[in-house]
Amino acid sequence: MKRVVITGAGTINSLGQTVPETFEAMREGRCGIGELEFRDVDRLSIKIGGQVKGYDPEVRFNRQQLALYDRFTQFTLIAAREAIGQSGLEFSGELAARAGVILGNSGGGMTTLDDNYRTVYEDGKNRVHPFVVPKLMNNAAASHVSMEFNLKGPSFTVATACASSNHAMAQAFQMVHGGLTPVMVTGGSESMLCFGGVKAWEGLRVMSKDGCRPFSANRNGMVQGEGAGVFVFEEYEHARARGAEILAEVAGYAMSSDASDIVMPSKQGAARAIRGALQDARMDLSEVGYINAHGTGTAANDKTESAAVADVFGAHADNLMISSTKSMHGHLIGGTGAVELLACIMALRDGVIAPTINYDEPDPECALDVVPNEAREAKVDVALSNAFAFGGLNAVLALRRFS
Incomplete structure (x- = not known):
């Protein structure tokens, strides 16, 4: 089996429109969550989100491209x-x-969907643009990336709600690890911050009106975000032969299904995925220094995830750092694991642990070192990235510092 390394990283999210900008914001514990800016936001009860501000698509793409690229595709290509x-x-x-x-990707072209429902139902028009379907389909971003960069090998989109990116990156890892291909481009994206996208999430009664406070006793829900994270996964010998810079090594992964409830998470399912990723990577519990938590800021997730980590690591949990960067950039749904993988790379390569900001009160049911409010310098050899989705679908990636 082949070793798999990361030789390229890219992002756009509410913290920054490049990886260096995002790293800087994470080091500073900056909050990218603010007032939403789009049509009819006054009709929503939830008016905050991790929205990409100061973004002009016409600067990045021409008119012909914008006729084909929904916002989530634009973010992916950037x-x-x-x-x-x-x-x-x-x-x-x-x-x-x-x-x-x-x-x-979970929602596909939600902005395109929202706009065209308005065209038909609100404006009363009987025709829509002929490219509505190829613009809103979930695989649009993957297809346009393959076309722009001449990628002719295995290409597809994974849609497993909040675990979509981790599932996608796990599949890409396996293809390189197994020798099917020397290089895969992988990650994820999401842009649900439009009227219909936020209104749908309001119905779940899991959204916060004032901020994301994972693991804090006074947390009151999640906050949506948007953006993309994309990586180049490459076979180690292929990368070494061309003298490529290596950001980190992807060492293993695991997936599990709770098979119990469509929205409530399971400690057992999460624990199986964490334990399985360590086994796949042939890592000992004591090697793990940092976990990027799923950490949504909901009572159900935070307590369940904390219990799963404690269950897997036992006494070693006291030596772990675990943080949720959703406190800064919001929950990117299908794209969240991709942006959060950046925090793992920063921990492994730069020795900087991204904080859980907005942490006000300790919760005895989340009694872990959540790196509260300020980034921390620490040498980390192994990091895990957790993603636990609605539908009970879990995916955990294990990464190792490259030296």
């Missing part, structure tokens, strides 16, 4: 350009024929 640019790879010949792209 992140992919940064990641592939950093990797230094050019896809042609045999490499192009084998390399592919696997992305996570």
Whole structure:
């Protein structure tokens, strides 16, 4: 089996429109959550989110492209350009024929969907743009990335709600690990911050009106975010042969299904995924220094995830750092695991642990070191990235510091 390393990373999210900007914001414990800005926001009871501000699509794309690119596709292409640019790879010949792209996404083109429902039901028009379907389909982003970068190998989209990106990256890892291809582009994106997207989430009664406070006793719900994270997963010998910069090593993963409830998480299901990722990566519990938590800021998730970590690590849980960067950038739903993988890379490569901001009161049911409010410098050799989705679908990635 082949070793898999990360040779490129790209992002756009509410904290920054590049990886360096995002790292800087995470180090500073900056909050990217604020007042939402879009049509009819006054009709919503939830008016905050991790929205990408100061973004002008017409600067990045021409009119013909914007006719085809929903906001989530735009974000994906921006992140992919940064990641592939950093990797230094050019896809042609045999490499192009084998390399592919696997992305996570849950809602697809929600902005396009929202706009066109308005066109038909509110404005009373009987026709929509002929490219509505290819613009809103979940695989649009993956398809456009494959076309822009000449990726002709295995390419598809994974849709497993909040675990979509981790499932996608796990599949990409497995393809490189198993020798099917030397390179995969992977990650995920989401842009549900439109009237219909937020209104749908309001119905679940899990949203906070004032901020995301994971693991804090006074937390009162999650906050949506938007953006994308894209990475280049590459076979180690292939990367070494061309002198590529290596950001981290992806060492293993695991997936599990709770098979119990459509919305309530299960400690047992989460624990199986965490334990399985360590087993797949052949890691000992004592090696793990940092976990990027799913950490949504809901009572159900935070207590269940804390219990699962305690169950797996036992006494070693006291030596773990675990933080939720959703407190800063919000919950990107299908794209959340991709943006959060950046926090793992920062911990492993730079020795900086992103904090859980807005932490006000300790919760005895979440009695872990959640790196409250301020980033911390620490040498970390192994990091885990947790993603636990509605539907009881879990995916955990294990990463190792490359040296």
